[in-house]
Structure formats: C-alpha cells, structure tokens
Amino acid sequence: MGLLDYFRTSQQSSASLAKERLQILVAHERTSRNQPSYLPRLQQEILAVIQKYVEVEDNAISINYEQDDNQEMLELNITLPENHTKNH
C-alpha cells in the first residue's frame, strides 16, 4: 500500500483510460445499433417457449446478432440446467 501503489496506479494516464473506456462502450453501442428492433421481444418469447418445457433461469438465454456483407447470423445460446429432463 501507499507510495508504491500510488506510482503503480498513476502509470496509466487519464487519456488512455478514457480511450479504453470509449473503445469498449462504442463497440458495444455499435453492435446493438445494428441489431433488428424485434430482437429483445424475440428473446423474451423464445424464453417463454423454452420455459414451458424446461426449467431455466431468465438469464439462461443469450441472443447474438451478426451481420456482414452477404449474410446475417442469429446466434441463440441456451444454457440448460444439469437435471432439466427429470421433470418430464
């Protein structure tokens, strides 16, 4: 603690901290900007369907949308609990 830490933390300039934060934020905002507006609702409805059959948490589903020059890809990721088949 103390003096050594002070020198260690002050090594990163505030400008480079700003750049780091901006790069992460801007990348995130750009991906969500290019997503179709129906995506959040689609995610909710798919979750509801899955929950009819399997007990999964609300955050067990993730949707990733990617677009390049000639294709759009919708990636759907569902994390199933280990014992999900037992109830059926």
Place this chain on the structure above:
Amino acid sequence: MSSGNHHFVEDKKLARIIVVTSGKGGVGKTTTSAAIAMGLAKKGHKTAVIDFDVGLRNLDLIMGCERRVVYDFINVINGEASLRQALIKDKRCNKLFILPASQTRDKEALTQEGVGKVLKDLSKEFKYIVCDSPAGIERGAHLAMYFADDAFVVTNPEVASVRDSDRMLGILASKSRRAENNKEPIKEYLLLTRYSPKRVESGEMLSVEDVQDILSLDLLGVIPDSKSVLNASNSGTPVILNKESSAGQAYSDVVSRYLGEDKPHRFINKEKKGLFNKIFRTKQWAY
C-alpha cells in the same frame, strides 16, 4: 454554369449540402459553421449558412448580423416571406448569405417537406449550403442532416463528445435521404475542436489518433483550443477572418482541404519552444 463535372450531376443540382453536427452541445458547431461558410465564400463560392436551432438561434450572433434579422427560416417555410427577403447578405463577403432560425416559433413548424423545399430552392443559386445543426437528436438535428451530402462531425477530445459523435454517425448512416434512397452514403469528416497539444502530451487529453481509432473517420482538421474563438464570438466575427489566430488558420486549412487542396495538418503537436520563441512569443499562440 457547367453541369459536366463530378458529383453535382448525380442529383441534378449545383449545391453541395454540408451538415455541421455533433450530438453533444457546446463543442463548436456554430463556430465551425460560421467559419467554414465564411471560408468557402471567401474562396469565391456562393454559400448559404442556415441555422436549424429553432427557438435557440445563435448563428446570427456569431456571424454578427443579429440586428439585421427580419424574416427567418420558418417564415420562408410557411410562405410568409420569400427566400430573398429572409436571406441576410454578409457585409464582409458578398458571396455569403445567412438564413437565421426562428426565435419564437414552435419547433414543430420545421417540417421535412418545408426544409426540403427551401434547400431545393437554395440549390438553384448556391454552390454550398451549410446546415448548422442544433445539439441533440431531435427534429432540428434530424432535419439538418437529412438532406446532407457531407457531414462535418465536430468533436472535442473528451469522452462524452466522442460517444455522442459515434451516435450521430449511426444516425447519419441510417436516417438520411441518401440512406433511404440507397444512394451513396453521406461523406463523413472528423473535425476535432478545442484541441490542446500540451494536454495531449501530458496524457490528460485524448489525442487525434485516439479519437480516430475510436471513430474511424477521415480527419478534416484539428482546431486548437484558442482564446481567439471567444474573442471572435464576442465581436461577431467568424474566427476564420482572424488570420493571426491558430484557430482561424486551422479553419482556413479545413476549407482548403475540403475543397481538395493538399494541406498538412498543423497545431497537432506541442510547439517546440526554441530560444527565439522563449524570448519573442510567436504571434500564432499569443492570440
């Protein structure tokens, strides 16, 4: 006028429409609009500069013609005045005309159809139309960029401004006439203002390269933080007319670069203080 040259043919019109935008307020949009409009006009191109900030007009003040406003943009849209009546001819340059925003009317009076009609009429007579956008992403800002061919994205080397600029880039790419008609997209340029090479060097300010890395935009120019900008607005003189000031010179370079001249970037690096400069402070930085 010949209609045989490059991009003007495409839209069957002469004028090139430039929007000066930023998203964030207070970064230098109006200062920039006034400077580049004056710069283009001084180069001999007939130029109109329009204030889109209905209810909060300030371009008239920065241009020094606030006492000559009779009719405004909304009057023209509503057919209460002709363009000829509303346009204010600049007293320093006879190629430059100012169309002030309305100070009293409701923002709703600004319609896409009305703005489109005014721009079309101006296009018959002018070579460049500079649209000074209000801050934010509401109607005025949207309409200022909707018809644009080129966008000058005014950004300060500061987190909030860079983020808002990126947001504007998204809107420029999707919600413009060019985007809606599947035309060639609006050409976007970065204009970094309030730049302090000294603070960049000491690591307290984002550098030109940092901002370019994040926004990936063509750099049109860097305007150094300069006292002359406040002095210029105090007196209602576009800062580009101050040939002594670093900001004025930087804006001159911007105009030349936009017109296709090859001008190396200046005012990006900290001034090296030689013995000579230490004794006689150079004028460029003193003003």
